[in-house]
Amino acid sequence: MNKMDSKDFDLENIDISWCPGCGNFSILKILKETFAELDIKPENLTVVSGIGQSSKTPHYFKTNTFHSLHGRAIPIATAVKAINPNLTVIAEGGDGDMYGEGGNHLLHAIRRNPDITNIIHDNMVYGLTKGQASPTTMLGVKTTLQVDGVILEPFNPIAFAIALNASFVARAFVGDIEKTKEILKKAINHKGYAIIDLFQPCPSYNKTQTFEWFRQNTYYLEDAYDPHDRIEAFKRSLETEKLPLGIFYINQRKTFEENIGIYNENKEPLSFRERNPLKISQFIDSKLR
Numbered sequence: 001m002n003k004m005d006s007k008d009f010d011l012e013n014i015d016i017s018w019c020p021g022c023g024n025f026s027i028l029k030i031l032k033e034t035f036a037e038l039d040i041k042p043e044n045l046t047v048v049s050g051i052g053q054s055s056k057t058p059h060y061f062k063t064n065t066f067h068s069l070h071g072r073a074i075p076i077a078t079a080v081k082a083i084n085p086n087l088t089v090i091a092e093g094g095d096g097d098m099y100g101e102g103g104n105h106l107l108h109a110i111r112r113n114p115d116i117t118n119i120i121h122d123n124m125v126y127g128l129t130k131g132q133a134s135p136t137t138m139l140g141v142k143t144t145l146q147v148d149g150v151i152l153e154p155f156n157p158i159a160f161a162i163a164l165n166a167s168f169v170a171r172a173f174v175g176d177i178e179k180t181k182e183i184l185k186k187a188i189n190h191k192g193y194a195i196i197d198l199f200q201p202c203p204s205y206n207k208t209q210t211f212e213w214f215r216q217n218t219y220y221l222e223d224a225y226d227p228h229d230r231i232e233a234f235k236r237s238l239e240t241e242k243l244p245l246g247i248f249y250i251n252q253r254k255t256f257e258e259n260i261g262i263y264n265e266n267k268e269p270l271s272f273r274e275r276n277p278l279k280i281s282q283f284i285d286s287k288l289r
């Protein structure tokens with residue numbers, strides 16, 4: 001029996017700024033249920049976010065949180081995990097935040113492989129700033145700014161992550177609550193960097209990729225699909241007729257924390273460690289010699 005209940009993550013008297021019908025409401029529910037079912041307590045969890053409607057999510061449930069700058073959740077989450085190895089650390093944001101402004105951090109997080117889970121609410125638009133195209137807005141889609149339709153091919157985060165050998169790569173759809181929870185649980189339990197591109201309708205600013213559109217234009221990778229085959233994963237990531245959902249790719253490689261001695265040697269939170277400037281200078285000296 002679970003000791004935790006999703007209600008343990010509820011916050012009283014909060015004023016939620018999302019529009020009626022926003023996919024973020026389902027993501028909030030999914031997150032609370034996922035953490036409860038994994039028996040992760042709010043005090044053992046930190047959710048770092050950037051800027052956007054999606055990035056407001058950790059304000060609306062009980063957790064440690066760090067609302068950072070636009071596109072900067074990943075480096076902060078990386079540091080939080082390195083110095084507090086026993087926390088579950090999530091970097092959360094939108095497609096604009098993570099794939100646009102934060103794209104450079106995404107690239108290097110994949111290379112570093114910190115043990116964090118990166119959830120991207122992908123509504124294919126900048127919601128907070130009222131509807132400009134984001135890196136994942138599809139070709140030809142008309143927005144409040146691109147009134148004649150977007151002229152660029154969309155960024156493909158799944159192909160990008162597999163090409164860089166990310167250690168866990170998945171895509172989910174918020175309309176499927178149970179399947180999304182299943183994917184998120186595996187991502188959180190995975191040791192290393194996990195990216196989940198989470199499709200989410202934006203009823204106010206993306207009138208093309210509606211709930212129904214996602215239903216009709218996605219399918220789940222079959223049960224026999226092997227996520228350890230990188231070439232097959234890459235092929236599937238390039239499909240456009242219908243977009244695959246599920247876990248595309250998994251590999252096990254050393255994490256950022258394992259690769260860096262000072263984080264690996266001491267698993268205590270940094271704030272509990274004895275301050276010993278002499279030891280630090282000896283450590284630096286030994287590296288310089």
Ligand SMILES: Cc1ncc(C[n+]2csc(CCOP(=O)(O)OP(=O)(O)O)c2C)c(N)n1
Nearest residue numbers: 051052053054070094095096097126127128
């Ligand atoms: C440095 C900086 N550049 C631009 C902005 C303006 N801005 C705020 S949120 C945002 C995009 C948000 O889009 P997304 O991450 O997809 O979030 P959504 O609201 O769709 O969930 C932009 C461009 C900003 N706040 N800071």
Ligand SMILES: [Mg+2]
Nearest residue numbers: 094095125127
């Ligand atoms: Mg967005």
